Every structure is written in structure tokens, then in C-alpha cells.
Amino acid sequence: MNLSVRVWRQSGPDDKGRMVTYDVKDISPDASFLEMLDVLNEKLILDGDDPVAFDHDCREGICGMCGMMINGVAHGPERATTTCQLHMRHFADGDVIDVEPWRASAFPVIKDLVVDRSAFDRIIQAGGYITAPTGTAPDAHATPVPKADADAAFEAATCIGCGACVAACPNGSSMLFTAAKVAHLGLLPQGQPERDGRVLDMIDAQDEAGFGGCTNMGECTTVCPKGIPLNLIGRLNTDYRKAARTPH
Amino acid sequence: MALKLLMAVSGLLLVLFLFAHMAGNLKIFLGATSFDHYAHWLRQLGAPLLPDTWYLWIQRTVLTVAVLAHIAAATVLARRARAARPVRYVHRPKVQGSYAARTMRWGGVIILLFVIYHILDLTTGTLNPNSDPQHPYANVVADFAPARWYVTLFYTLSIVAVGFHLRHGLFSAARTLGQQTARGERIARGAALALALVLVVGYLSVPFAVLTGLVS
Numbered sequence: 001m002n003l004s005v006r007v008w009r010q011s012g013p014d015d016k017g018r019m020v021t022y023d024v025k026d027i028s029p030d031a032s033f034l035e036m037l038d039v040l041n042e043k044l045i046l047d048g049d050d051p052v053a054f055d056h057d058c059r060e061g062i063c064g065m066c067g068m069m070i071n072g073v074a075h076g077p078e079r080a081t082t083t084c085q086l087h088m089r090h091f092a093d094g095d096v097i098d099v100e101p102w103r104a105s106a107f108p109v110i111k112d113l114v115v116d117r118s119a120f121d122r123i124i125q126a127g128g129y130i131t132a133p134t135g136t137a138p139d140a141h142a143t144p145v146p147k148a149d150a151d152a153a154f155e156a157a158t159c160i161g162c163g164a165c166v167a168a169c170p171n172g173s174s175m176l177f178t179a180a181k182v183a184h185l186g187l188l189p190q191g192q193p194e195r196d197g198r199v200l201d202m203i204d205a206q207d208e209a210g211f212g213g214c215t216n217m218g219e220c221t222t223v224c225p226k227g228i229p230l231n232l233i234g235r236l237n238t239d240y241r242k243a244a245r246t247p248h
Numbered sequence: 249m250a251l252k253l254l255m256a257v258s259g260l261l262l263v264l265f266l267f268a269h270m271a272g273n274l275k276i277f278l279g280a281t282s283f284d285h286y287a288h289w290l291r292q293l294g295a296p297l298l299p300d301t302w303y304l305w306i307q308r309t310v311l312t313v314a315v316l317a318h319i320a321a322a323t324v325l326a327r328r329a330r331a332a333r334p335v336r337y338v339h340r341p342k343v344q345g346s347y348a349a350r351t352m353r354w355g356g357v358i359i360l361l362f363v364i365y366h367i368l369d370l371t372t373g374t375l376n377p378n379s380d381p382q383h384p385y386a387n388v389v390a391d392f393a394p395a396r397w398y399v400t401l402f403y404t405l406s407i408v409a410v411g412f413h414l415r416h417g418l419f420s421a422a423r424t425l426g427q428q429t430a431r432g433e434r435i436a437r438g439a440a441l442a443l444a445l446v447l448v449v450g451y452l453s454v455p456f457a458v459l460t461g462l463v464s
Contacts, residue, residue: 008338019338072339098339105334170343170350171325172332203249212332213252213325215352216420217345234428240249241426 001027001088004096005040007052010109017109019098029089033076034059034066036088037099053112061085061225064160067167068113069100074164074223082162082225102167106174106209117163119209120177124161126205127198128181130190143189153187156180158226165220165228171212176220178202179236180228186239196243203240251321256421258314258321263414263443265311270450276463277453280385287384319360326353348416355413362406369399392458400455411448415440 003024010017024040031039034056041051057065061082068083070076076086091097101109106119145153159180166174182199185191191198214233221230275286294303343350365375370387373379378390392400418440419433427436457463 006339069337069339072337072341100337100339103333103335103337105332168343170345171329173329207249210332212329215325215329215349216416216423217343217349219343219345222344229430231428231430231433234423234426234433237249237252237424238426238428241253244249 001029001091001093003027003036003088003091003094005036006096006098007040007112008100009052009112010101011050012111013108019100021096027088029087031088032059032084033070033086033088034084053110053114055114056084059084062160064162067102067162067164069098069102069167071098072100074102074167075162075225079222080225080227082160085225102163104163104166104172104211106172106211107163107166115163117161119206119211120161120163120174122209123174123178123202123205124181126201127194128185128202130185131194132190145188149187153184156184156187156228156232159184159224159228160226162225164223164225166211168219168223169212169214170217170219171215173214173220174206174209174211175214175233175236176224176228176230178206179232182236182239183232186235195239196246199236199239199243203236251325252424254317255321255325256424258318259417259421261314262311262318263418265307266410266447270447273454274450276385276388277457280383283385283388284383315360315363319356322353322356346416348412349420351409351412352416355409358406358409359413362402362409365402366406388454389458389464392455394459400459403455404452407448407451410451411444414444414447418443 004021005024006019006021008017009020022040022044024036024043027036027039034054037052037054044051054068055065057063059066061084064082066083067075070083070086075081075083077090078086099113101107101113102115102117104115107115107117110116157180159177161177163177165176166172169175182202185198186195216230216233218230221228272286272290275283290304291301294306298306348355368374369376369391370384373381373387376387376391377393377396378387380386392403419436422436422440423433427433454463
């Protein structure tokens with residue numbers, strides 16, 4: 001396959017940045033999107049140019065490191081697929097593909113397609129954990145969890161924190177991410193003692209980071225590589241309302 | 249989060265009013281006497297506990313506060329959303345949310361302009377061709393006369409805008425107030441669409457009845 005790739009190039013946080021067009025030749029339809037960028041980078045390096053910076057780690061769709069806007073869609077055209085698991089066979093020979101970084105004031109661009117997602121870390125630090133004594137692992141049946149709750153908590157826990165929800169949201173809101181984390185812990189017995197404080201603190205942290213408010217449009221769920229369901233946001237809203245009413 | 253709760257609660261209050269207002273409008277099909285009697289009764293509502301028109305003014309105050317709160321919260325949230333994405337995407341296809349969801353903000357502005365016109369038209373009578381406070385039935389008929397097709401057109405567009413606004417707004421309010429199951433989401437979306445349709449049909453039946461001569 002021969003393609004034209006228009007990539008956002010930005011040398012650093014203070015650079016203004018621009019789209020630059022590159023021709024990429026002889027790409028296998030079985031290559032992943034990131035492998036296509038690898039091929040482009042090899043050529044750029046051989047030519048003495050600066051390679052395109054992008055985040056990636058496991059390339060198995062489970063780490064949440066990769067992610068870019070491909071033709072204006074977070075993680076590209078395939079549903080429930082991370083950028084590393086997107087294959088070039090979903091594009092046609094001769095296509096022009098636009099590649100941009102996530103856009104959000106809370107996710108400033110570091111270089112090219114790499115953004116700083118530490119705002120998500122700050123939301124997790126605000127309450128996305130349980131306080132438990134460390135030591136040997138407790139017996140698996142020490143705390144019984146109903147199967148339905150375990151399944152629902154697991155579904156929420158599949159969020160890999162890639163940031164696609166924020167990138168796709170017309171309001172730049174991180175509600176789906178926060179909702180997934182709050183639901184994951186709130187559905188399990190271990191998450192109950194800190195449940196109220198968690199939701200209040202995590203919402204405060206996301207507001208402080210400069211994310212927008214949710215208007216329930218559902219863009220986030222559409223692009224989420226893990227298919228985190230939109231209704232978890234309703235759960236987050238309820239948890240928040242209950243917690244805000246309870247004196248702490 | 250508090251702002252969104254404010255939007256949901258103030259919005260629902262306004263929807264309640266819309267249903268009461270529609271029920272009153274439909275009295276036009278019972279004839280001039282019935283409709284005018286209803287309009288005069290509104291002024292005496294709350295009597296003998298409250299003096300004449302007091303109830304009406306209390307309701308107007310509550311509704312005005314709700315509208316202002318709704319607009320203020322929406323403005324703050326819209327500005328926050330704008331600030332959350334300072335650099336726009338170069339390539340951005342139309343977002344996949346429904347047309348109703350995408351037009352909430354500008355749709356709201358259209359509705360506000362309509363409400364101002366509507367009050368000047370049929371409450372104060374300033375812009376009404378008949379403007380006889382004793383005979384609201386005649387005012388309505390004069391308003392939607394075929395020669396004044398542009399009034400009917402603007403009215404229709406505004407009511408459709410209300411319909412779209414509520415189609416997403418009612419669902420969104422339910423979600424903000426805690427609707428949280430997938431099944432409930434389907435029900436909430438269906439109910440929002442049904443209620444919005446009932447309001448649109450109810451409100452549009454009046455001008456079109458005048459236009460077609462059913463009410464004259």
C-alpha cells in the first residue's frame with residue numbers, strides 16, 4: 001500500500017506546530033498503524049530528519065499508552081480497537097490519513113503526537129485506590145463478592161486510561177474515565193469505606209485539571225477501545241450526589 | 249457538577265410549565281368562551297387566598313429565576329468546555345451524538361429569543377395585531393392569520409427547536425439526576441423523545457388549526 005500521511009509536527013511544548021505531509025510506500029496491509037509509523041520513522045532517520053514522536057508500549061491493546069486522532073477519530077475507524085491494534089487493511093491504497101495528537105488543555109502536547117496525560121494520574125491520586133494494609137495476599141474467598149458485581153466491576157476496570165474519551169468529547173470532559181474508576185472500586189466491598197470521599201475528590205481533581213463538563217453526548221463510549229458503557233456516568237452522578245449530601 | 253444539577257432541576261421545572269401551558273393552549277379547540285374564560289381564570293388563580301394575579305406573578309418569578317439559572321449554568325459550562333480544548337482539531341468529522349445533542353447550545357439561544365418575542369406578542373400584546381387583553385382567543389386567531397405566515401413559520405421553527413432541545417435535555421437531566429442502567433437509558437431516551445413529540449404536536453396544533461380555519 002502507498003499512502004499519504006499528514007502528521008502533526010511540533011518540536012516541543014512551546015512550538016506552534018503544523019501538519020506535515022509524508023508519502024509512505026510499500027506498507028503491508030497486515031501492518032499495524034504504529035508499524036506504518038515505524039516505517040515512516042526509519043525513512044525519516046535515514047534521511048537525517050527528526051522521527052515522529054508517538055507514545056506506545058505493549059502494542060497488544062492493553063496498556064493504554066498509544067492513541068492518536070486518525071482522520072479525526074480517536075484510535076481510528078475501528079470500534080473497540082486501540083491504535084496499535086488497528087491494521088492498515090482498514091485503509092485503501094492511496095488514502096490520505098490525518099494524524100493528530102489528543103487535544104485538551106489538560107493534555108498538553110510534549111512533542112508531535114505525544115501528550116502529557118499526568119492529569120489522569122492526578123485524578124487517580126485523588127481517590128482511585130483503596131487503603132489496605134500490605135502484606136501477603138489475602139485468601140481469595142476472604143471477602144465474598146457476588147458474581148454479577150465482580151463482572152460489572154471488571155467491565156469498568158478494563159479502562160486502560162488512554163485518554164480517547166477526553167480526545168473525542170466535544171467538551172473535553174474526562175467523565176467516562178473517572179466514572180469507570182469510581183464504578184470499578186464502588187462495586188466491590190473493598191471500595192466501600194472510602195466510597196464517598198473518593199468520588200468527591202476525584203471530581204474535584206478532574207475539574208482542577210481543566211477538563212470540561214459532560215453533556216451526555218456519548219462520543220466517549222463510541223471511541224473507547226474497551227467499550228466502557230456510557231451509563232457508568234449516571235452511576236458516577238448518583239454516587240456524587242449521595243456523597244455531597246452526606247456530611248464528612 | 250453542582251452546575252449540571254442546577255441545569256437539570258431548572259430545566260425540568262420549565263418542562264412542567266410547558267406541559268401546563270400546552271394543556272391551557274388546547275382549550276382553544278373548545279371555543280372562544282372556554283379559552284377566554286380559562287385565560288381570565290389564570291388571573292384569579294389562588295383566590296381567595298391570594299389577591300388577583302398574585303399567583304401568576306409568583307409563577308412568573310419562579311420561571312424567570314429558573315430560566316436565568318439555566319442560562320447562567322449553561323454559559324459557565326460552555327465556556328469551560330471551550331477552555332478545555334484550546335487547540336481545535338484540523339480534521340474533525342461531525343460528532344456522532346444526535347442532532348439534538350449537538351444543537352443544545354444554539355438551540356437554547358433560539359428558544360430564548362422566541363420566548364422574548366412570545367411574551368411581547370401574547371402576554372403584553374405589544375407585537376400582536378389585535379392586542380385585546382379581554383379576548384385572548386381573538387389575539388391568537390389574528391396572530392396566526394394566513395397573511396402573517398412568517399409568524400407561524402417562526403413559531404413552528406421555535407417549537408421544533410424546543411422539541412430537539414428536550415429530546416436530548418430530558419434524557420440528559422435523567423442521567424445527571426442518576427439514571428444509571430443500560431435498560432433505563434433506553435427507556436429514558438424513548439420517554440424523552442415521546443414527551444418532546446407530545447409537546448411539539450400539542451403546541452403546533454394551535455397555529456395550524458388557525459391557518460386551516462379549524463379555529464377562527
